[in-house]
Amino acid sequence: MAGCADTPPDGAAPPAGGSPTRRRLFALLGGLPMLGVQAARGERYRPGAAYVGPGANPMPQLFAELQALLGRHDVALAACDRVEAALLAEVGYPRVRLPRGADGTPRYAADAATIAETVPPGRRRDRLRWVLRCRQRRWDAAACRTGFTSAQVDEAALDGAVLDASDALLTTPAWTRQAVVLKLLVLLTTQEPGPSACETSPWRELRLILLDLRGLATTDQAVR
Secondary structure, three states: OOOOOOOOOOOOOOOOOOOHHHHHHHHHHOOOOHHHHHHHOOOOOOOOOOOOOOOOOOHHHHHHHHHHHHHHHHHHHHHHHHHHHHHHHHHOOOOEEEOOOOOOOOEEEOOHHHHHHHOOOOHHHHHHHHHHHHHHHHHHHHHHHHOHHHHHHHHHHHHHHHHHHHHHHHOOOOOOHHHHHHHHHHHHHHHOOOHHHOOOOOHHHHHHHHHHHHHHHHHHHHHO
16 A cells, blocks of 8 residues: 555655655655656646647646645745744744643643633733733744744745645546546645544545556556
8 A cells, every 4th residue: 555644655765854745745656657757747847838729638737836836835834944943043932931730840831821721810820921922022023023924924825825726636627547646646645634644534545546546557558
C-alpha cells in the first residue's frame, strides 16, 4: 500500500522543508510511474498558456497551476517563519505565567479565557489579564512594524488560492486515466487530515484505488 501522509511509497525520505501539503504531494508523486509523473508535473505547461482546440486535456495545466501555487505558498510560509522568529526574539510570545499545577509543572496562558478558567476572581486574575493585554498590544504593534501581519495576510491568501485551484481541478471532468490519477493525488494532498488518517476510511480506500490506477498505468506503459 502507498506510504502514509508525508512518507513516500518507496520508503524514501520526504523532501525537507516546505508546507505539509507540498511534502505530501511530492511523497505521493514519488510512488507513481514515470508516465504518470511526467503528466502530473505538467512539463509541457507554460505560464499563461492555455490548452485550446478540440480534444484538449485541461488537467495537466490545472495541475501545473496548483503546483505553482503550492510553491508560492511555501515561499510565503517561509517568510512568515523568518519574521516570526525575529519577532519572538525581540518581544517574546504574548503570554503570562499561571500558578503552577498540582504536579508543579509551569503553565501559561495566551488568552483571557484560560486565565479565567485557571485563576480565581480577584486581584491576581485582574493583574494577569492586564499584563496579557499589554503584551498582546506590544506584539501587535511589533507585528505591524516588522511586516509579520502583512506576511500572514499573504500566506492566508495563497492558502485560499491553493484550495480554489484544487477545487477547480477536482470539479473538472476527467477524460483519461491519468486525469483520474491527478484528481486522486489532489484530493489526498489537500483533504487527507494527516499521517494518522491514511489507515482510516475513506483515505485508506482512496490510496488503494490510487495504487490500482498506478498498476494500470504501469501496464499500459509496458504494452506500449
